[in-house]
Every structure is written in C-alpha cells, then in structure tokens.
Amino acid sequence: MTKHNSKLRHTFFVTLSIIFCATINSYSQDDKKTQEILKTDEFIRAAFSKGDIETIKSFHHPDVIKALGYKNVLTGRDAVIEGLRGTLDGFTLEFVENKVESILIQGDIAI
Numbered sequence: 001m002t003k004h005n006s007k008l009r010h011t012f013f014v015t016l017s018i019i020f021c022a023t024i025n026s027y028s029q030d031d032k033k034t035q036e037i038l039k040t041d042e043f044i045r046a047a048f049s050k051g052d053i054e055t056i057k058s059f060h061h062p063d064v065i066k067a068l069g070y071k072n073v074l075t076g077r078d079a080v081i082e083g084l085r086g087t088l089d090g091f092t093l094e095f096v097e098n099k100v101e102s103i104l105i106q107g108d109i110a111i
Contacts, residue, residue, distance in 0.1 A: 033105050041098070048093045057081050 047055035060077040067073045074080045
C-alpha cells in the first residue's frame with residue numbers, strides 16, 4: 001500500500017470516528033451539558049480544520065484508545081497525536097457536514 005493510500009485511509013477513519021463521536025439525541029435531561037458538548041465539538045472541528053495539533057491533543061485523554069481500523073488500534077494520546085500529525089502533514093481536513101444524531105450522558109461521560 002502506498003504512503004498516500006495509507007494517509008487517506010487514516011484520514012477517513014479519523015473523520016469517521018469524529019462523526020460517530022459527535023452525535024445529539026440527548027438521553028440526559030441536562031440541556032446545559034448537551035450544549036457544552038456541542039460547543040466542544042465545534043472547537044474540535046475548528047482545530048482539525050486549522051491543523052492545530054496542540055488543541056486537538058488537549059481534547060484527548062492521556063489513556064485514550066482509538067480503533068481507526070480493524071488492525072489499527074492506537075493506545076495513548078501520544079500515539080493518536082503522532083498518527084494524526086502524519087495525516088495533517090499531508091492533508092487539510094474540512095468538515096462539510098456534522099449531523100449529530102444522539103448523545104448519551106452518564107455522569108461525566110458523554111458518548
């Protein structure tokens with residue numbers, strides 16, 4: 001597989017992950033939390049569009065685990081950011097649509 005195809009596939013999975021993570025039929029009665037999550041989503045998308053690695057990094061837990069493909073599982077914020085850095089070196093990401101379908105909030109965790 002060429003380096004270009006690998007980066008394109010990585011970009012696809014990162015974008016797909018963000019789309020699946022940013023969803024909105026809230027199962028919580030707390031509209032304030034839902035609005036905060038949606039505002040954070042705007043910040044994340046803006047950071048991706050600008051290629052702002054430090055801001056993107058700030059939105060990831062140090063122990064994050066991301067499955068970007070069946071055999072591409074990244075463990076830890078540093079691994080995720082390194083993979084993303086390679087993608088952003090070769091591509092500019094722009095979100096043309098963000099359809100939020102649902103948000104599940106339980107305590108301090110939102111899905």
